[in-house]
Amino acid sequence: MRDRNPHLLILAGTAHAARLAEAAQARYGTALTVTVSLAGRTESPETLAGSMRIGGFGGAEGLAEWLRRSRVDMVVDATHPFATGMSANARLACDAVGIPRLVFSRSPWVAAADDRWRAVPDIARAAAILPQLGARIFLSIGSQQLAAFAGLRGVHLVVRMIDSPKTELPLADYSVILGRGPFCEAAETDLLRGERIDAVVSRNSGGNATFAKIAAARNLRLPVVMIAPPPPERGQYVETLEEALQWVAEKAEGGEH
Numbered sequence: 001m002r003d004r005n006p007h008l009l010i011l012a013g014t015a016h017a018a019r020l021a022e023a024a025q026a027r028y029g030t031a032l033t034v035t036v037s038l039a040g041r042t043e044s045p046e047t048l049a050g051s052m053r054i055g056g057f058g059g060a061e062g063l064a065e066w067l068r069r070s071r072v073d074m075v076v077d078a079t080h081p082f083a084t085g086m087s088a089n090a091r092l093a094c095d096a097v098g099i100p101r102l103v104f105s106r107s108p109w110v111a112a113a114d115d116r117w118r119a120v121p122d123i124a125r126a127a128a129i130l131p132q133l134g135a136r137i138f139l140s141i142g143s144q145q146l147a148a149f150a151g152l153r154g155v156h157l158v159v160r161m162i163d164s165p166k167t168e169l170p171l172a173d174y175s176v177i178l179g180r181g182p183f184c185e186a187a188e189t190d191l192l193r194g195e196r197i198d199a200v201v202s203r204n205s206g207g208n209a210t211f212a213k214i215a216a217a218r219n220l221r222l223p224v225v226m227i228a229p230p231p232p233e234r235g236q237y238v239e240t241l242e243e244a245l246q247w248v249a250e251k252a253e254g255g256e257h
Helices: 015-031 059-069 084-097 123-132 185-194 212-220 241-253
Strands: 007-011 033-038 051-054 074-077 101-104 116-120 136-140 156-161 174-178 199-203 223-227 236-238
Touching: 007 015, 007 084, 007 241, 015 033, 015 101, 015 241, 059 084, 074 084, 074 241, 084 101, 101 241, 116 123, 123 199, 123 223, 185 212, 199 212, 212 223, 236 241
Parallel strands: 007 033, 007 074, 033 051, 074 101, 101 236, 116 223, 136 156, 136 199, 156 174, 199 223
Antiparallel strands: none
């Protein structure tokens, strides 16, 4: 048996990670040590339940060392579905240390009959087809892959970001709007209409926090360039909070892993 409270690390950055941290703290209180790790890509991250850790680990080896040093007993990977590097590092680190890992994910969105999706395999293909779709394009893809759109000419890109960029973006013609999800459908509809958007570019990340822009595009009969999610990382997956909490309970109450 453990001589201390079990320690859960949640790799976060999503709404369902925040819900899991809150629910785990509510259920176990001080009987479970909860650490929530954020990548640190936003200036003012939301305060989450548990102890917050911000910043990278230094790859899989750095994460493995941190897991050992912090005496972590279980890891829940609740990162963004497109955060493939972090998810791969989590798998490698947990395998190296020998602790259980769960992926708390969500199913990709599925197009409805009246959606006008242009499904593409990656961000490069998304950029390539934009000139066909209009003069004003709404980009809601985060800030890490904007360089893929650097070569576009004759297209104005309306880029949504959480924080104001510190330097010029690598884009020829753009404007920035700031916002942090979750968003509501009515506000997204007003945004797309007010910005005179011809098409939307989105990653198919599933979940409810950012779906409103997809519903708004449907309402306005706008095409959506939908970037397919990457192949899932190997491991055990759950999609509901109840399933994630049950997994935590099994590991926390089961003593040694």
